[in-house]
Amino acid sequence: MGKVIVITSGKGGVGKTTSTANLGTALAMIGKTVVIIDADVGLRNLDVVMGLESRVVFTSMDVIEKRCDLDKALVKDRRVEDLMLLAASQRNRKDDIKPEQMFDICERLREEYDFILVDSPAGIEQGFHNAAAGAEEAIIITTPDVSAIRDADRIIGLLQNQNIDPISLILNRLSPTLVKKGNMISKNDVLDILNIDLLGVVPEDEGVIASTNRGVPLVHNEQSPGAEAYMRIARRMTGQRVPIPEMREDNFFSNILNWFSRK
Amino acid sequence: MENAIVKLRGYKDGLHLIIKPKVSLKEVEEAIHELINGMNQPLEGTSVHIDMSTTPLTSADLMELETHLTEKYNLNVSGVNLIDDNEESPIIAAPAVHIIPHCLPTDNQQDYGHAEIVRQTIRSGQTTSSLTGSIIIYGDVNPGGEVVASGDIIVLGTLRGNAHAGANGRLSSVIMAMELVPLQLQIGSYVNRPPIGQKPRGYPEIARIGAENIIIVEEFIKF
Ligand SMILES: Nc1ncnc2c1ncn2[C@@H]1O[C@H](COP(=O)(O)OP(=O)(O)O)[C@@H](O)[C@H]1O
Numbered sequence: 258m259g260k261v262i263v264i265t266s267g268k269g270g271v272g273k274t275t276s277t278a279n280l281g282t283a284l285a286m287i288g289k290t291v292v293i294i295d296a297d298v299g300l301r302n303l304d305v306v307m308g309l310e311s312r313v314v315f316t317s318m319d320v321i322e323k324r325c326d327l328d329k330a331l332v333k334d335r336r337v338e339d340l341m342l343l344a345a346s347q348r349n350r351k352d353d354i355k356p357e358q359m360f361d362i363c364e365r366l367r368e369e370y371d372f373i374l375v376d377s378p379a380g381i382e383q384g385f386h387n388a389a390a391g392a393e394e395a396i397i398i399t400t401p402d403v404s405a406i407r408d409a410d411r412i413i414g415l416l417q418n419q420n421i422d423p424i425s426l427i428l429n430r431l432s433p434t435l436v437k438k439g440n441m442i443s444k445n446d447v448l449d450i451l452n453i454d455l456l457g458v459v460p461e462d463e464g465v466i467a468s469t470n471r472g473v474p475l476v477h478n479e480q481s482p483g484a485e486a487y488m489r490i491a492r493r494m495t496g497q498r499v500p501i502p503e504m505r506e507d508n509f510f511s512n513i514l515n516w517f518s519r520k
Numbered sequence: 521m522e523n524a525i526v527k528l529r530g531y532k533d534g535l536h537l538i539i540k541p542k543v544s545l546k547e548v549e550e551a552i553h554e555l556i557n558g559m560n561q562p563l564e565g566t567s568v569h570i571d572m573s574t575t576p577l578t579s580a581d582l583m584e585l586e587t588h589l590t591e592k593y594n595l596n597v598s599g600v601n602l603i604d605d606n607e608e609s610p611i612i613a614a615p616a617v618h619i620i621p622h623c624l625p626t627d628n629q630q631d632y633g634h635a636e637i638v639r640q641t642i643r644s645g646q647t648t649s650s651l652t653g654s655i656i657i658y659g660d661v662n663p664g665g666e667v668v669a670s671g672d673i674i675v676l677g678t679l680r681g682n683a684h685a686g687a688n689g690r691l692s693s694v695i696m697a698m699e700l701v702p703l704q705l706q707i708g709s710y711v712n713r714p715p716i717g718q719k720p721r722g723y724p725e726i727a728r729i730g731a732e733n734i735i736i737v738e739e740f741i742k743f
């Protein structure tokens with residue numbers, strides 16, 4: 258039985274779709290069987306980021322309305338084995354799908370695949386509830402800014418009420434230079450407020466935009482720091498113990514203090 | 521008289537001794553001596569509030585002044601108001617010593633000893649309330665989260681959101697947290713908020729209504 262994990266954030270534009278695409282790809286690259294589901298009905302773009310836009314024939318809506326089988330609606334990835342995409346309908350609205358229908362799709366996929374990653378839309382309305390309906394676990398994406406953290410906190414509360422557990426965190430777009438200068442909320446500040454397990458930190462990486470535009474997930478380009486971060490996170494998701502490398506945070510003195518107290 | 525070092529004024533809640541900013545303890549004591557001796561009414565046994573700005577009298581000065589007023593003139597000091605020079609929120613302006621607990625209004629008619637224990641962090645968008653007593657939170661209250669109690673609120677974590685104690689009007693209610701960096705505090709119908717961007721202090725603090733019905737925050741040492 259596989260795991261269904263919803264990837265969500267509350268706030269838009271913080272990297273849910275980017276993370277779903279990269280983690281899905283990374284998991285498949287290390288030998289897992291994976292389906293990534295676009296639950297952003299009406300505003301789909303996971304297919305674009307994956308470079309699979311032209312191959313989408315059927316969507317989850319077609320499965321729900323029994324126009325095709327679930328197997329047939331899954332689009333095979335162009336580059337990695339055992340990676341499938343279930344696209345969202347662009348014509349429909351988020352409340353055209355019901356949570357039970359989403360749950361049903363996830364339950365069926367769990368029997369055949371190791372990981373089912375659901376890319377959630379922004380917001381806390383129906384679309385979010387649909388995305389979370391079939392999930393047993395959640396990954397929260399946030400960027401180190403106050404409004405994204407606030408929304409993440411709201412989402413965590415909602416997920417906890419639905420008994421989704423564990424809920425872990427990816428801190429995206431952390432800029433090492435800004436953190437060093439003390440101009441950015443640090444990893445520890447974020448963890449202090451959200452108080453959930455940290456699954457990983459993805460640095461700000463220009464490569465993300467280029468890879469999005471080419472439709473090739475970043476993890477295919479091993480050189481980039483963002484790709485490395487996503488590969489490490491994927492390995493953690495499979496239960497491997499991979500340390501989270503420390504970015505130099507805070508000021509010189511607190512680093513010295515850390516260093517002393519670690520001895 | 522407008523520039524006098526000390527003035528006595530009668531207000532709705534009693535007599536206020538108003539101390540001019542930027543004077544030394546010695547000057548204040550001399551001025552009080554003159555003022556009281558020059559009056560043709562005896563003041564013995566009366567209660568006074570002290571109204572003063574934060575500088576430059578220290579809390580030790582204040583305690584000395586209080587003893588002086590009690591011993592020499594037989595006055596009861598019922599409270600101290602701090603008027604902050606910079607017009608900052610009084611929440612930072614009033615450290616512990618300046619609150620004299622017996623001036624707090626109390627109504628112990630109802631039993632507020634009953635407390636509800638909440639074993640979770642109150643996150644953005646969540647509210648937890650008890651209108652029959654106090655609340656103890658084993659966790660944080662995050663920005664956008666809210667706790668409402670008719671009694672006291674005790675947060676065994678960081679209070680970053682909103683807390684409303686004494687929601688039925690019990691003004692002796694308190695709000696306490698291991699780290700108190702709220703967006704807003706409310707006790708009864710009185711509201712206060714700390715200055716924007718206040719950092720946690722690293723020790724527990726307690727908020728209550730002090731003189732002039734201003735919510736003040738002090739380091740928590742004991743109840
Ligand atoms: N680590 C990163 N470094 C740089 N840009 C990023 C990073 N993560 C995401 N982005 C950019 O942020 C934008 C929003 O990302 P997206 O994954 O679509 O967010 P969401 O799905 O949460 O709305 C995209 O333009 C993407 O390229």
Ligand SMILES: [Mg+2]
Nearest residue numbers: 273274297302
């Ligand atoms: Mg998206």
